[in-house]
Amino acid sequence: MNTQSAKSVALPVATCLAGLACWSLVCSLHFFSTSSLPSPVDVASGFNEEVRSGRLVADVAASLYRVGIGVVLGTLAAVPFGLWLGYYQWPRAALMPAVNFFRSLSPLAWIPFAILWFGIGDAPVIFLILMPAFFTLTLATAAAVANTPEVYFRVATDYDINRMALLRKVTFPAALPQIITALRLTAGIAWMVVVAAEMVSGKDGLGFAVWDARNGQRADLLVCNMIVIGIIGVMLDRLLQCLTTLRSVRWGYER
Amino acid sequence: MSDKVLCLQNVCHSFEGIEVLQDISIEVDRGEFVVIVGPSGCGKTTLLNLISGFHKPASGSMVRLGQTRMVYQSDGLLPWMTVSENIEMGFPSVGTRVSRARQLSKLLALVCLESFANHYPHQISPGMRQRVELARALAGEASVLLLDEPFSSLDYQTRLLMRGELVSLLAGRATTVVLVTHDIEEAAQLADRIIVLSGRPARKTFELHLDAARPREPTDQIVVAAMRRLLDHLGLLNADLIKRSERDKDAWAAVSV
Numbered sequence: 001m002n003t004q005s006a007k008s009v010a011l012p013v014a015t016c017l018a019g020l021a022c023w024s025l026v027c028s029l030h031f032f033s034t035s036s037l038p039s040p041v042d043v044a045s046g047f048n049e050e051v052r053s054g055r056l057v058a059d060v061a062a063s064l065y066r067v068g069i070g071v072v073l074g075t076l077a078a079v080p081f082g083l084w085l086g087y088y089q090w091p092r093a094a095l096m097p098a099v100n101f102f103r104s105l106s107p108l109a110w111i112p113f114a115i116l117w118f119g120i121g122d123a124p125v126i127f128l129i130l131m132p133a134f135f136t137l138t139l140a141t142a143a144a145v146a147n148t149p150e151v152y153f154r155v156a157t158d159y160d161i162n163r164m165a166l167l168r169k170v171t172f173p174a175a176l177p178q179i180i181t182a183l184r185l186t187a188g189i190a191w192m193v194v195v196a197a198e199m200v201s202g203k204d205g206l207g208f209a210v211w212d213a214r215n216g217q218r219a220d221l222l223v224c225n226m227i228v229i230g231i232i233g234v235m236l237d238r239l240l241q242c243l244t245t246l247r248s249v250r251w252g253y254e255r
Numbered sequence: 256m257s258d259k260v261l262c263l264q265n266v267c268h269s270f271e272g273i274e275v276l277q278d279i280s281i282e283v284d285r286g287e288f289v290v291i292v293g294p295s296g297c298g299k300t301t302l303l304n305l306i307s308g309f310h311k312p313a314s315g316s317m318v319r320l321g322q323t324r325m326v327y328q329s330d331g332l333l334p335w336m337t338v339s340e341n342i343e344m345g346f347p348s349v350g351t352r353v354s355r356a357r358q359l360s361k362l363l364a365l366v367c368l369e370s371f372a373n374h375y376p377h378q379i380s381p382g383m384r385q386r387v388e389l390a391r392a393l394a395g396e397a398s399v400l401l402l403d404e405p406f407s408s409l410d411y412q413t414r415l416l417m418r419g420e421l422v423s424l425l426a427g428r429a430t431t432v433v434l435v436t437h438d439i440e441e442a443a444q445l446a447d448r449i450i451v452l453s454g455r456p457a458r459k460t461f462e463l464h465l466d467a468a469r470p471r472e473p474t475d476q477i478v479v480a481a482m483r484r485l486l487d488h489l490g491l492l493n494a495d496l497i498k499r500s501e502r503d504k505d506a507w508a509a510v511s512v
Contacts, residue, residue, distance in 0.1 A: 155331055155332075159345060169333075173335040176335070250375065251335060
């Protein structure tokens with residue numbers, strides 16, 4: 001094993017094992033009751049129970065589905081809107097303060113309206129994810145376009161790139177590295193929001209599972225779900241990070 | 256008049272009340288290599304922008320025959336496109352895929368970048384990037400090439416090499432070139448005619464014709480003589496050197512005001 005892989009694999013694994021050991025040690029000293037701090041063994045058996053019942057998989061699928069739909073819809077709406085805002089000064093001046101306002105508003109503040117308008121189930125949760133996704137991505141895209149060096153548009157004019165081709169060949173690719181960064185940020189926000197949203201307006205999903213475990217006083221399941229939420233959050237970011245390896249966007253990260 | 260490609264008459268220009276160009280008249284012949292020299296910020300780039308049609312002159316007239324292509328100081332390549340894709344932008348939209356591919360490989364060979372065709376601009380050196388820009392500008396057979404301090408971001412050695420490459424790229428083409436720079440050595444090495452502009456608002460203060468073949472080395476007599484003339488005009492030459500330069504009669508003869 002070379003030094004690099006030792007650093008990137010062995011060290012995190014060692015840290016993880018050390019953490020588990022500490023956790024087990026604290027539990028074995030019985031400072032806390034098992035209902036307030038379950039041991040790793042309790043959590044593992046809880047995990048086993050959740051997997052066998054099929055509930056964990058169903059919850060993960062439900063949460064990922066909502067985040068997926070929310071982020072995809074948000075992206076589809078925000079990127080064209082952001083490109084437009086970034087390119088034209090007047091709409092930008094008129095609408096950016098409002099975009100900034102809504103982006104700064106915690107998505108959780110929308111929970112009462114989400115339930116009022118959409119009831120319980122997928123719709124309110126997707127709405128709660130859509131809000132931060134749309135405004136975060138709009139702002140990032142518009143800023144990326146507005147900060148695109150003037151010379152690229154000059155070159156496009158010099159070489160007779162027409163209006164439609166301009167969007168495809170210049171405006172969008174120039175903003176893409178920053179859009180990808182914003183997408184990673186957005187997915188992170190969405191993954192946090194989904195847990196909170198499902199707690200109050202879900203009937204399944206990881207957030208609901210956390211709340212359900214709390215109501216059933218199943219601390220083992222609570223920790224189990226927390227671990228799953230954390231791991232999936234990291235995996236989502238890793239997945240989106242793959243986008244940054246596209247050859248045509250590397251310039252945005254290597255310069 | 257027919258072989259005049261560019262004709263600026265009494266052109267004035269200003270930005271937000273600040274006068275940038277004052278009464279500039281320049282005529283450029285077909286195939287001529289004109290270098291415009293002036294201090295930084297004097298309005299050289301504005302002049303190129305007027306010639307390219309990017310700005311309209313506030314007063315005076317500008318007539319231009321044929322298409323212009325601009326080479327920028329740096330970063331004029333689109334970073335999300337490969338070397339090939341950047342050069343292909345320069346091709347006119349007519350033409351078959353096969354003929355485009357043939358032209359592309361010819362241009363890549365001309366700038367010695369065949370093995371970098373699929374590299375992105377950030378993966379190659381600044382000198383290579385300027386070569387790609389030149390190839391792109393030459394791709395469309397534009398009749399007037401406008402170069403905005405194209406080598407100023409390069410180190411001295413690379414700059415020398417690039418001047419040589421520019422000369423060989425242009426050999427056998429009828430391209431008219433207008434290059435702006437603050438580097439008088441560059442001007443003396445490349446130009447058929449050097450036009451000196453004053454500080455802002457830029458006026459034409461001096462014109463020098465150089466009647467000698469290219470490529471020219473920086474140490475060639477004509478280059479040295481032209482540089483002395485320019486330095487003399489700019490008041491940057493000490494008196495003893497002027498006397499010495501007057502002894503180089505042959506070289507002076509080839510450099511006419």
